[in-house]
Amino acid sequence: MEDDDRRMLWDENSGWWTGKYTTREDPDYQDIVLPFIGDVFLGAERVIDLGGGEGRLSRYLMDKNKCEVVCVDFSHRQLGTGYLKDFGPSYVQSDIARLPFEAGVFDSAVACLVFEHALELLETIEEASRVLRPDGKFVIVLNHPAMQTPESGFVFDHEVDPPSKYWRISDYLVEVSHSEEVEKGIFLPFEHRPISKYINSLIEAGFTIERLYEPPISDRYVEVNPEFSNVRYIPRLLLIVCSN
Numbered sequence: 105m106e107d108d109d110r111r112m113l114w115d116e117n118s119g120w121w122t123g124k125y126t127t128r129e130d131p132d133y134q135d136i137v138l139p140f141i142g143d144v145f146l147g148a149e150r151v152i153d154l155g156g157g158e159g160r161l162s163r164y165l166m167d168k169n170k171c172e173v174v175c176v177d178f179s180h181r182q183l184g185t186g187y188l189k190d191f192g193p194s195y196v197q198s199d200i201a202r203l204p205f206e207a208g209v210f211d212s213a214v215a216c217l218v219f220e221h222a223l224e225l226l227e228t229i230e231e232a233s234r235v236l237r238p239d240g241k242f243v244i245v246l247n248h249p250a251m252q253t254p255e256s257g258f259v260f261d262h263e264v265d266p267p268s269k270y271w272r273i274s275d276y277l278v279e280v281s282h283s284e285e286v287e288k289g290i291f292l293p294f295e296h297r298p299i300s301k302y303i304n305s306l307i308e309a310g311f312t313i314e315r316l317y318e319p320p321i322s323d324r325y326v327e328v329n330p331e332f333s334n335v336r337y338i339p340r341l342l343l344i345v346c347s348n
């Protein structure tokens with residue numbers, strides 16, 4: 105699928121993303137992802153939110169860190185909804201692999217739940233490096249690539265007593281583009297890559313990896329989704345902190 109088709113898919117599904125997905129209770133995003141990025145960006149003055157969608161992270165950072173945030177996304181529908189909610193951040197329509205900014209104009213960059221949908225990984229990471237100043241911070245949040253391999257998911261084993269539940273991991277090492285029905289009738293484009301691909305691309309673009317974080321599922325997530333109670337130590341997220 106070409107980038108234009110991907111953008112159109114995000115435009116088409118933007119009503120679902122902004123009206124249904126981001127408005128539901130999401131404790132891992134609210135309790136883990138947002139505070140983690142807020143803490144890493146303490147003291148930041150100018151942040152670029154790559155693939156920022158309707159800007160929920162941009163608005164959080166502006167509010168918590170009192171910094172300037174530029175939310176960049178290729179879907180005008182995602183950005184338009186964000187603008188109507190709050191015109192605090194600047195909303196810029198662009199492909200994140202080709203940013204319309206001069207070199208070194210941001211001190212911090214974040215790509216939150218974006219790379220698993222983006223086609224051009226190395227180009228985008230190189231662009232992040234270009235627009236960041238030399239000691240700038242870059243945070244990447246991913247649905248954990250090992251656990252979110254296509255066709256991974258719960259398997260119920262009724263052959264054992266008591267019946268058991270496993271998390272199946274499929275062909276983790278195979279890089280693949282696929283379209284996934286995330287909810288009935290809602291198809292989104294996904295790019296599966298192993299973790300080494302992300303780390304090696306960051307190194308190739310000149311970033312220094314500072315920290316990896318694989319949080320367990322939060323207490324509140326299990327309250328909202330009780331079916332996850334016995335798989336809470338199977339990570340759903342991978343957060344990477346690097347510097348330029």
Ligand SMILES: C[S@@+](CC[C@H](N)C(=O)[O-])C[C@H]1O[C@@H](n2cnc3c(N)ncnc32)[C@H](O)[C@@H]1O
Nearest residue numbers: 114155156157177178179182199200216217222
């Ligand atoms: C899962 S959403 C995440 C949105 C936001 N970062 C958040 O945390 O709510 C992924 C976003 O990435 C955007 N996106 C995907 N590929 C892109 C690209 N090549 N250039 C710009 N935006 C892109 C989509 O339009 C979508 O808004």
